Amino acid sequence: MLQFDPVQLPEGTAALRQEVRDFLAANADRTSAPNSDFSSGHDAEFSARLGERGWIGMTWPKAYGGAERSFFERYVVTEELLAAGAPVSAHWIADRQSGPLLLGSGSEDQCARYLPAIVQGRSFFSIGMSEPGTGSDLASVRTAAKRVAGGWRVNGTKLWTTDAHRNHYMIALVRTAPADGNRHAGLSQLIIDLAAPGVTIRPIRNMAGGEDFNEVVFDDVFVADADVVGEPGNGWSQVTSELGYERSGPERFLSAFRVYVEFVRLVGADPERFEAAAVGRIAAHLMTLRRMSMSVAGMLENGKAPNVEAALVKELGNNFEKLLPEIARTAAPLGGDQERFRRTYAETLLLSPSFTLRGGTREILRGVIARGLGLR
Amino acid sequence: MDQVLADAAERIFRDQCTKTTLDAAEDGEFPERLWQLLCENGFQLMAMPDSGAELADLFAVLRVAGRFAVPLPLAEALLANRWLGEEFGGGETNALNTVGLMAENGSSRWLGVPWGRAARRIVGVADDGGVFAGTPVAVNEAVNLAGEPRDQVEVQDVRPLPYAEPAPALLALARVAQSAGALERVLELGIGYAQEREQFGRPIARFQAVQHLLAMVAAEVAAAGRASDAAVAAIGSERFTLEVAAAKSRVGESVGLVAEAVHQVHGAMGFTYEHQLHHFTRRLWAWRDECGSEAHWQALLGRRLCALGADQVWDFLATSS
Numbered sequence: 001m002l003q004f005d006p007v008q009l010p011e012g013t014a015a016l017r018q019e020v021r022d023f024l025a026a027n028a029d030r031t032s033a034p035n036s037d038f039s040s041g042h043d044a045e046f047s048a049r050l051g052e053r054g055w056i057g058m059t060w061p062k063a064y065g066g067a068e069r070s071f072f073e074r075y076v077v078t079e080e081l082l083a084a085g086a087p088v089s090a091h092w093i094a095d096r097q098s099g100p101l102l103l104g105s106g107s108e109d110q111c112a113r114y115l116p117a118i119v120q121g122r123s124f125f126s127i128g129m130s131e132p133g134t135g136s137d138l139a140s141v142r143t144a145a146k147r148v149a150g151g152w153r154v155n156g157t158k159l160w161t162t163d164a165h166r167n168h169y170m171i172a173l174v175r176t177a178p179a180d181g182n183r184h185a186g187l188s189q190l191i192i193d194l195a196a197p198g199v200t201i202r203p204i205r206n207m208a209g210g211e212d213f214n215e216v217v218f219d220d221v222f223v224a225d226a227d228v229v230g231e232p233g234n235g236w237s238q239v240t241s242e243l244g245y246e247r248s249g250p251e252r253f254l255s256a257f258r259v260y261v262e263f264v265r266l267v268g269a270d271p272e273r274f275e276a277a278a279v280g281r282i283a284a285h286l287m288t289l290r291r292m293s294m295s296v297a298g299m300l301e302n303g304k305a306p307n308v309e310a311a312l313v314k315e316l317g318n319n320f321e322k323l324l325p326e327i328a329r330t331a332a333p334l335g336g337d338q339e340r341f342r343r344t345y346a347e348t349l350l351l352s353p354s355f356t357l358r359g360g361t362r363e364i365l366r367g368v369i370a371r372g373l374g375l376r
Numbered sequence: 377m378d379q380v381l382a383d384a385a386e387r388i389f390r391d392q393c394t395k396t397t398l399d400a401a402e403d404g405e406f407p408e409r410l411w412q413l414l415c416e417n418g419f420q421l422m423a424m425p426d427s428g429a430e431l432a433d434l435f436a437v438l439r440v441a442g443r444f445a446v447p448l449p450l451a452e453a454l455l456a457n458r459w460l461g462e463e464f465g466g467g468e469t470n471a472l473n474t475v476g477l478m479a480e481n482g483s484s485r486w487l488g489v490p491w492g493r494a495a496r497r498i499v500g501v502a503d504d505g506g507v508f509a510g511t512p513v514a515v516n517e518a519v520n521l522a523g524e525p526r527d528q529v530e531v532q533d534v535r536p537l538p539y540a541e542p543a544p545a546l547l548a549l550a551r552v553a554q555s556a557g558a559l560e561r562v563l564e565l566g567i568g569y570a571q572e573r574e575q576f577g578r579p580i581a582r583f584q585a586v587q588h589l590l591a592m593v594a595a596e597v598a599a600a601g602r603a604s605d606a607a608v609a610a611i612g613s614e615r616f617t618l619e620v621a622a623a624k625s626r627v628g629e630s631v632g633l634v635a636e637a638v639h640q641v642h643g644a645m646g647f648t649y650e651h652q653l654h655h656f657t658r659r660l661w662a663w664r665d666e667c668g669s670e671a672h673w674q675a676l677l678g679r680r681l682c683a684l685g686a687d688q689v690w691d692f693l694a695t696s697s
Contacts, residue, residue: 002594004602006609016696083690213550257690265686271678280678286693288603295602316595363531369594372588373567 002309002372006291007298013076021081025051027086034085034241035344036258037351038251039089039212039358042166044124050081050088051121056095060103064111065119069318071301075294079250086285089163089212094118096249097242098125098171101189105230105238114169128158128172128192129239136364139183139236143218145177145190151224152176154190157217162215165201172218173239174234187235191227192218196326208350241305246359248296248310251316253289256324256357262341263328278331283373285320289313308372311365318356318359324347378429381422382436386502388413389444398655401447402523406494407474411448415470419450423458424467435553435608438653442557445655447524449474449490451550456499459539464509471496472659475547476529478502484531486510488666492527493517497656500538505544507537513560522658543588545620548667549583549607555663558656559597559627565653566590569646580641588636596630603627615696618680621673628670631660 014074029044050056058074060066081088099118102110117123134140143156154174164170170192177186194201198221203211231239260282267275292313299306325348332341356362370376392410401407414420419437422429441450449472452531456473460466466473476489478500486492486500493515500508510531514694520526546616570581579587607623635657639646646653664670681689 004600006602006605083694147382205445225521261686261689264682264689267682269682269685271682273671273675276676276678276682277674278678279681280674280676281625281629282622282668283681283693284603284622284629284674284675287606287619287622287696288599288626290693290696291606292599292602312595312598315591316599336465363588366588366591367584369591373590373594375567375570375587376582 004295037255043087047091047121057119064115082254094125124167126167126170127169130160154218154221184236188232189229189235247314252314256321262344266341311368315365321355385437393444421467423454438553439557442554443561473497475499488526494531510534520662522662547619552662563597600627600630621677624673625670628664631664
């Protein structure tokens with residue numbers, strides 16, 4: 001049976017929460033179009049301001065500019081930013097997983113070169129996993145790196161790379177040796193400078209009209225040995241160890257949160273029973289999901305690798321992110337000031353197909369959970 | 377929380393709550409031996425103020441009871457003793473006391489009384505949450521859809537009890553905890569059956585369609601368990617009733633999905649009376665509507681949030697842990 005033990009936020013997090021809210025109030029001009037989807041607001045200036053406050057790389061060692069704070073403190077900051085609809089996507093990936101990856105598997109030299117700028121909110125990273133022929137079956141990547149003097153030459157194509165056209169680096173999973181029977185062997189993670197010669201970035205328009213994700217083509221791109229993360233050939237186990245961080249955070253159930261806020265505003269202080277029930281139903285989901293997500297943060301804080309629990313939280317959270325707009329839509333009253341609700345609802349609905357795709361599809365997550373249950 | 381109590385209860389339930397006992401109870405036979413065993417171990421007194429146990433321990437025991445579909449009105453018996461207190465004969469003998477709802481405030485006709493037919497004293501809960509003691513004089517037997525007795529009882533000597541607890545929320549929490557336990561058992565049954573049943577030359581657990589159903593079930597069961605824990609942890613806090621509201625709603629939603637999916641996994645076998653699955657799924661279906669359906673509690677929680685206003689909703693959610 002999967003365990004989600006209660007956690008109590010430590011002393012001091014209430015004060016930190018208030019600091020974040022004060023900061024958000026002072027930067028209200030940056031959140032004037034609130035969207036609680038973590039990948040929908042790229043604002044380098046906002047990220048730099050967060051960096052000044054010490055709210056990026058919060059858990060990292062002080063030697064690299066971090067604050068050595070707990071996962072719970074990071075949790076409080078990230079959930080406050082998301083709930084307010086702050087534009088966080090510029091630094092999001094670097095803070096959530098690129099930094100922790102380098103700390104866990106990277107060299108001291110890599111940490112010293114990359115982490116301080118991430119912490120300052122001035123260096124942004126993208127994920128380089130998917131390819132034209134590689135989605136859920138990640139081990140099938142065909143982008144390959146060939147040994148050359150002092151490093152590697154990379155050729156291939158990465159796809160659906162969020163913000164590659166705005167970010168500085170990609171950590172790409174590439175094949176550095178043939179599979180030879182074990183398809184998880186021979187994979188490596190490389191830090192690729194997205195401004196390097198031979199990198200071509202083409203934006204892809206999504207169905208909501210946004211241009212956030214890209215196709216990134218590598219044509220003989222040179223990557224120095226010093227930018228291979230961990231040992232060559234160790235890429236698969238590194239990639240899978242990122243998943244606990246990637247899958248359980250508040251961004252996995254808050255993407256549609258602003259729809260809820262506008263729904264409550266539309267319904268008003270004196271709702272019909274049906275409307276009140278819709279408001280309460282959504283709250284009940286949110287309260288439970290947040291607690292499960294914090295339980296996983298507690299496991300991470302204790303040094304565990306809760307990959308199955310994280311998959312389960314993401315599965316529930318993503319389904320809820322799709323359910324929320326549906327509950328709100330079907331219960332929304334006809335009158336009142338509809339404009340804000342309708343706009344937020346429409347924006348979120350158009351983004352919603354991505355909720356159960358990014359970071360591992362629903363089908364992959366259910367497979368991970370099933371394995372955890374001993375079914376495969 | 378006292379794990380020793382929950383473990384002791386589990387040993388008794390595991391021993392006593394066989395399919396035969398469950399079937400007999402559904403045929404109207406009060407499980408006397410099980411009840412006497414529990415009394416010998418002092419469980420009938422555990423929710424009384426000076427028992428030494430926390431109220432949270434009661435709900436830990438009820439969760440275990442849910443795992444075994446215990447065919448007793450355990451929550452009602454123990455809460456009745458608490459509310460009757462020594463002054464009104466709570467826990468005085470091993471006789472069963474129970475809790476029902478007053479048809480209307482002040483009425484002597486009490487409804488939905490679990491095992492009212494076997495009870496010595498009954499506590500009636502009024503609309504406003506007030507609790508009253510009554511002595512049964514006539515019983516109209518009825519059952520819920522799980523075959524659990526939910527009688528209509530005429531009472532006399534109705535007297536108000538001096539208890540200032542949110543009785544409706546505590547009763548709802550009892551169903552939440554029982555359901556969380558029963559859901560865990562239903563998941564186990566589903567996994568076990570999928571691993572043992574073979575079709576097309578292999579266990580059906582090997583089929584992705586079955587794996588995905590059970591993965592969804594596991595997620596729902598985990599959510600229900602976490603929601604139940606949170607509401608139990610809120611006992612005594614000012615948000616208790618709202619936390620119960622959230623839990624009753626969340627658990628109720630899980631019930632529908634889980635029962636449907638695990639019956640599908642069990643195929644026709646799980647549709648037979650002979651199989652034990654229905655003792656759990658029918659209770660889950662009954663309990664989600666008892667002590668306030670999802671919609672009842674959702675509306676209560678929703679009204680509070682609407683009164684707070686859109687810009688305070690996040691603060692409400694974030695200040696719970």
